[in-house]
Amino acid sequence: MFAVIFKATIRTLDKEYSLYANQLRELAMxxxxxxxxxxxxxxxxxxxxxxxSCEQDIARWHNDPLHKRAQQLGKDKWYLNYIVEVVEVKRSYSNERVVS
Structure with missing residues (x-):
């Protein structure tokens, strides 16, 4: 399993940002x-x-035309700066209990 961590300093978030964020989340999934x-x-x-689940899916997502447009808008107006980290998850656990 892999995780993409996006950290940003916000310049301004507007209605257009909200529309893109919702569309992109749905598209990614x-x-x-x-x-x-x-x-x-x-x-x-x-x-x-x-x-x-794999780096190939992350690369395909990164290159999606709608995502590319959102990346450019992020650079131009939504964020002062950002960093993206792609990491491999080596271990994952929780304290969730399964209730039957």
């Missing part, structure tokens, strides 16, 4: 095999983490 996607904003910081 329905077309490119993203298995989970969580994001949060606090102050002027945004953090988003998405989970993927």
């Amino acid at each position: 329905s077309k490119y095999g993203c298995t989970d996607f969580v994001s949060s904003c606090e102050g002027n910081q945004e953090l988003a983490i998405s989970y993927w």
Whole structure:
């Protein structure tokens, strides 16, 4: 399993951002095999983490035309700066209990 970690300093987030964010989350999960996607904003910081089964799916997602357009809008108006990290998850565990 792989995770893509996106960390950004927000310049401004507008209605167009919200529309893109919702579309892109759905697209990542329905077309490119993203298995989970969580994001949060606090102050002027945004953090988003998405989970993927393989790096090929991440590369296909990265090159999607709608995602490319959103990347450009992010550079031009939504973010002051950002960093993207692609990491391999070596271990994962939780304290969730299965209830029958």
